[in-house]
Amino acid sequence: MMPAAVLCDIDGVVWLARQAISGAPEAVGALRAAGVRVVFVTNNSAAPVAEQEAALKAIGIPARGDVITSAMAAAHLVVPGERVLVCGGPGVAEAVAGRGAYSVAGNDESAGAVDAVVVGFHTDFDYARLRIAAAAVLGGARLIGTNDDPTYPTPAGPIPGGGALLAAVATAAGAMPIVAGKPFAPMAAIVLDALGRPDPAQLLMVGDRPSTDGRFAVAIGCRFALVRSGVTAPGVDTEPRPDLDGADLAAVVAQVIAAGTGH
Numbered sequence: 155m156m157p158a159a160v161l162c163d164i165d166g167v168v169w170l171a172r173q174a175i176s177g178a179p180e181a182v183g184a185l186r187a188a189g190v191r192v193v194f195v196t197n198n199s200a201a202p203v204a205e206q207e208a209a210l211k212a213i214g215i216p217a218r219g220d221v222i223t224s225a226m227a228a229a230h231l232v233v234p235g236e237r238v239l240v241c242g243g244p245g246v247a248e249a250v251a252g253r254g255a256y257s258v259a260g261n262d263e264s265a266g267a268v269d270a271v272v273v274g275f276h277t278d279f280d281y282a283r284l285r286i287a288a289a290a291v292l293g294g295a296r297l298i299g300t301n302d303d304p305t306y307p308t309p310a311g312p313i314p315g316g317g318a319l320l321a322a323v324a325t326a327a328g329a330m331p332i333v334a335g336k337p338f339a340p341m342a343a344i345v346l347d348a349l350g351r352p353d354p355a356q357l358l359m360v361g362d363r364p365s366t367d368g369r370f371a372v373a374i375g376c377r378f379a380l381v382r383s384g385v386t387a388p389g390v391d392t393e394p395r396p397d398l399d400g401a402d403l404a405a406v407v408a409q410v411i412a413a414g415t416g417h
Contacts, residue, residue: 155413155414156188156189156190156410156411156413156414157190157356157357157358157377157410157414158190158191158352158356158357159190159191159192159193159349159352159356159357159358160185160190160191160192160193160357160358160359160360160410161193161195161345161357161358161359161360161370161374161376162182162192162193162194162195162360162361162403163194163195163196163197163336163359163360163361163362163363163367163384164194164196164198164206164210165196165197165198165306165307165362165384166307166361166362166363166381166383166384166385167360167361167362167381167383167384167402167403168182168194168210168213168215168403169209169213170307170308170309170383170384171308171309172209172212172213173309174213174214175383175402175403176402176404177402177403177404178213178215178402178403178404179213179214179215180214180404181403181404181406181407181408182215182403182407183214183215184407184411185407185410185411188411188414190410191220191349192220193220193221193222193345193348193349194206194210194217194220194221194222195222195336195341195345195359195370196221196222196223196224197223197224197300197301197303197316197335197336197341197366198223198224198245198275198306199223199224199225199228199242199243199245199246199249199274199275199300199301199316199335200242200243200244200245200246200274200275200276201243201244201245202244202245202248203221203223203226203245203248205245206221206223206245207219207220207221222341222344222345222348223245223249223300224274224300224301224316224334224335224336224341225242225245225246225248225249225272225274225300226249226344227300227334227335227338227340227341227343227344228246228249228250228272228274228298228299228300228334228335228340229246229249229250229252229253229255229272230253230334230340230343230344231270231296231298231332231334231340232250232253232255232269232270232272232298233255233269234253234254234255235254235255235256236255236256236268236269236270237255237256237258237265237266237267237268237269237270238250238255238256238257238258238268238269238270238271238272239258239260239262239265239268239270239271239272239286239287239290239295240257240258240259240260240272241260241271241272241273241274241276241279241283241286241287241319241323242260242272242273242274242275242276242300242316243274243275243276245274246272246274246300247259250272260276260283260286260287261278261282261283261286262286263282263286265286265290267290267293267294267295268290268295269295269296270295270296270297270298271287271290271291271295271296271297271298271323272298272299272300273287273297273298273299273300273316273319273320273323273331274299274300274301274316274319275300275301275306275315275316275319276319279319284322284323284326285326287323287326287327288323288326288327291323291327291329292327292328296332297323297324297327297329297330297331297332298331298332298333298334299316299317299320299324299331299332299333299334299335300316300320300333300334300335301315301316301317301320301333301334301335301336301366302316302317302320302321302331302333302335303315303316303317303335303363303366304317304318304321305317305318305385307362307384307385312385320333335366336361336366336367336369336370337365337366337367337368337369337370337372337373338373339373341370342370342373342374345374346374354374354375354376355375355376355377356376357374357376357377358376358377358378358379358397358398358410359371359374359376359377359378359379360378360379360381360403360406361378361379361380361381361384362380362381362382362383362384362385362386363384363385363386364378364380364386364392364393364394364396367380368380368392368393368394368396369394371394372394377397377398378394378396378397378398379396379397379398379399379400379406379409379410380392380396380398380399380400380406381400381401381402381403381405381406382399382400382401382402383401383402383403388401398410
């Protein structure tokens with residue numbers, strides 16, 4: 155069956171460090187030509203949405219209005235008017251402000267009391283930011299993680315991801331975080347809302363990390379296609395088991411189109 159929409163992860167599926175994975179732009183184009191909507195569902199919260207859309211366009215994938223990030227999901231866990239310490243990148247600050255909350259910089263020593271701390275991937279995370287975030291949580295702020303992915307795929311191999319930073323803050327504060335991104339309920343809610351609450355059987359989640367993308371498919375109730383171009387090596391058995399399995403996005407899309415057209 156041809157899906158009505160494909161929920162496509164970005165890092166490790168479409169690109170690695172914004173370098174297109176071979177065949178990925180053409181695969182997205184083939185899906186769209188077949189009448190399938192492609193929505194990019196990413197746990198990468200660091201960059202603002204417009205920057206991610208522009209980067210996708212630069213590799214040949216128009217994506218205006220089709221990018222949903224874990225920063226957006228995290229922002230739905232704060233209340234308009236709250237003060238939120240942003241221990242993350244500009245994508246988190248943008249989402250918090252868009253929610254109508256007040257964004258406080260993660261390195262602001264004079265921030266004062268805040269209602270929530272949102273932790274996401276950012277490369278300027280350091281001991282001072284860890285100390286400020288932990289102190290805010292110990293002072294009563296809710297701890298929210300954009301995602302708990304321990305690593306982030308790059309052409310040179312995995313590097314520490316947003317989940318590693320979140321674990322540091324949670325450990326220092328002795329707190330259990332609320333995680334917003336895939337595979338958790340906040341991300342599922344905003345994705346399904348963006349699509350108009352379709353029948354999950356009409357959706358296909360494509361990703362490179364079964365513990366995130368596969369579990370997200372289970373949470374939504376849709377099929378899962380695994381690509382081996384990111385964090386999951388070829389030949390490795392995974393749980394949950396994918397409905398489709400391919401070397402990369404191009405291989406998975408070839409299977410989708412063949413099944414949908416009966417070839």
